[in-house]
Amino acid sequence: EPEVTQTPSHQVTQMGQEVILRCVPISNHLYFYWYRQILGQKVEFLVSFYNNEISEKSEIFDDQFSVERPDGSNFTLKIRSTKLEDSAMYFCASGRDRMNTEAFFGQGTRLTVV
Amino acid sequence: AQSVTQPDIHITVSEGASLELRCNYSYGATPYLFWYVQSPGQGLQLLLKYFSGDTLVQGIKGFEAEFKRSQSSFNLRKPSVHWSDAAEYFCAVGKGNAGNMLTFGGGTRLMVKP
Numbered sequence: 001e002p003e004v005t006q007t008p009s010h011q012v013t014q015m016g017q018e019v020i021l022r023c024v025p026i027s028n029h030l031y032f033y034w035y036r037q038i039l040g041q042k043v044e045f046l047v048s049f050y051n052n053e054i055s056e057k058s059e060i061f062d063d064q065f066s067v068e069r070p071d072g073s074n075f076t077l078k079i080r081s082t083k084l085e086d087s088a089m090y091f092c093a094s095g096r097d098r099m100n101t102e103a104f105f106g107q108g109t110r111l112t113v114v
Numbered sequence: 115a116q117s118v119t120q121p122d123i124h125i126t127v128s129e130g131a132s133l134e135l136r137c138n139y140s141y142g143a144t145p146y147l148f149w150y151v152q153s154p155g156q157g158l159q160l161l162l163k164y165f166s167g168d169t170l171v172q173g174i175k176g177f178e179a180e181f182k183r184s185q186s187s188f189n190l191r192k193p194s195v196h197w198s199d200a201a202e203y204f205c206a207v208g209k210g211n212a213g214n215m216l217t218f219g220g221g222t223r224l225m226v227k228p
Binding site for chain 1: 148150156157158159160163204206214215216217218219220221
């Protein structure tokens with residue numbers, strides 16, 4: 001069964017460092033998403049991406065964040081200068097289209113900023 | 115703005131007992147509603163979804179949910195809980211014009227007693 005794959009499963013980084021989280025969405029999906037879940041809090045939407053551009057983003061997704069689909073398979077989330085409060089589980093998701101279908105989530109990357 | 119409330123943070127039930135997890139949403143139009151389950155260290159797995167039509171929806175693992183517009187609710191039920199159902203359950207609502215961009219509730223942690 002096709003699945004969304006995220007790497008690494010756990011990343012530890014020093015405050016101020018850049019980090020790139022990687023995702024391989026399901027191959028025939030066209031819509032891609034990043035969510036995050038700070039420990040003990042709700043899962044929060046960050047950004048959606050379609051046709052090589054951001055289609056929507058939340059208030060959380062500030063200038064420190066960027067997304068990219070560098071090739072036909074990967075979808076990345078970059079945090080330019082990590083802060084302690086960026087520590088969270090980051091989920092990638094993909095969907096076949098925007099309407100009437102669900103998003104499939106990856107297993108997540110746990111980011112720890114020290 | 116849309117919102118989702120899961121009033122019960124923790125629920126403990128005995129194996130074999132019935133289960134109902136509550137979910138209330140706030141949304142100005144017909145919502146797209148989802149229930150996801152997250153086992154420890156795992157990603158989010160879709161249990162079921164409601165887009166339109168029959169208000170009682172069946173999902174995987176024997177779960178069902180009923181959409182009640184008058185009560186703005188989408189409660190999850192299972193007639194007989196198994197120990198493997200112990201996990202965290204998230205209700206989510208999607209925007210009507212972008213069904214995959216989800217607003218999540220805070221989650222309900224289910225514990226199952228032998």
